[in-house]
Amino acid sequence: MSFIDERGFWFGLYWGSQSVINAVFLISVSYLVAATSWRWFYWLLTILVAFGSVLGFFLLAETRYERSPSSLDGQVSYTDEFGVTVVLSDDEAIERFGTRQEIQDNTTEPEQFSYLHHIKPFHKVAPNALHVGAGVLWKMLQACSSPAVIWSILAASISLGIGIAMSLCYGTILVESFHWSHASVGLVNAGIFPAALLSMLWAGYIGDKIVLWLAKRRDGTHIPEEILAVLIVPTIVSAVGIVVFAVTAMWPETHSSWGIIMGWTLLEFGFLVAIITTTHFASEAYPSNPGSALVMVVGVKNIVSFGAAYGLTPMVTKFGYLDAFMILFAIFTFIFLMGVPVYYINPRWRAYISRSS
Structure with a gap:
């Protein structure tokens, strides 16, 4: 955010x-290749990619975040788990969500979670994954x-x-x-x-x-x-x-x-x-x-x-x-x-x- x-x-x-890291790799690998063989360019690249993939799998936090729709002045604002925001009328919100969400003055602060809490290397498949995936692909094509x-x-x-x-x-x-x-x-x-x-x-x-x-x-x-x-x-x-x-x-x-x-x-x-x-x-x-x-x-x-x-x-x-x-x-x-x-x-x-x- x-x-x-x-x-x-x-x-x-x-x-x-990212470019600085890439420059370090390109400068150092030329000496490595000269001392060994050209194959070590690809071996070193493979090792770094594998290491980065392992770090990403275990250390990147889960980014899916479900937000509740909120209603204000007759319009409902809703942001889905992919960050796409839509504004609906109350009638459209009722048709979509089955209810109208009202903003209350005494709404409590959402619970704050730590970084470690968001790390989930293993979790269940997202609901309607194929449907959501097809929708994301369609939105990407629409972007063009x-x-x-x-x-x-x-x-x-x-x-x-x-x-x-x-x-x-x-x-x-x-x-x-x-x-x-x-x-x-x-x-x-x-x-x-x-x-x-x-x-x-x-x-x-x-x-x-x-x-x-x-x-x-x-x-x-x-x-x-x-x-x-x-x-x-x-x-x-x-x-x-x-x-x-x-x-x-x-x-x-x-x-x-x-x-x-x-x-x-x-x-x-x-x-x-x-x-x-x-x-x-x-x-x-x-x-x-x-x-x-x-x-x-x-x-x-x-x-x-x-x-x-x-x-x-x-x-x-x-x-x-x-x-x-x-x-x-x-x-x-x-x-x-x-x-x-x-x-x-x-x-x-x-x-x-x-x-x-």
Whole structure:
């Protein structure tokens, strides 16, 4: 649970810390592979995934929480166990729940449980699990009708896809063109540490302040689309990083390896802010089902980004590094510029969905 002016911070903390852990893995594993064999990359990855799965199974708290509907001024507000909130008239509430829940002045505080109480590694199957699962899947598909969700998926995907494309070739470039040892190639990821910290600062603390300032200009009214303002500077930084990386890769004889390092670092900063902001934006821009929108952006981006990464090798073979990355640069620029019409279209879509429901 978080307030609107805190969400950027929590999204930033989640994605930024994840990137720092990933950077530690990439830097250390290059020395491991150089000392043993490439197979140990996958062995170590398997060990870490298995360890994380065990920790998650035993230590993650149960998140299903049943809330009672509450009635106030002739309307009933009900939030289900998946966090979806609906507002019903009393008649609709009686039809749905069989009774009308009244708010009493002497309502007692709900019992507070400890973290240990919520840890339930083994528990019975949720009631109507198949029905609920089908409903969640349908809500996820419905989320794709939102312009905000579609754009968020594309923006996160192209940023991730270009990042993967860079990671596929920076090792070859550093070893063959700049004569780095294979063991030290992982050091190119050292820039992720400051990039992650800056992205958490920008998309988290500063981003929340920007959203609050824009809300004050609307007499205290916040709209989800104003979150997109946080992306302006990081998008420019990412674009510069793509160009720097491409030019250095194309003409290494006239450039330093710092071009590869800085291009990768700048892109990672922009990517982290993009993934923080797009997940934040999608969860607010589809208020009736924020969980479904969030899952679609986080999950589908990995599928869509595959196209950008997969197309790099044939493009480099045919056109060279500069043209290949400029093609990706053009796609990147087009998608992020589409955020401008989304800013104006999505409020109308949200109003239409509100009237329909």
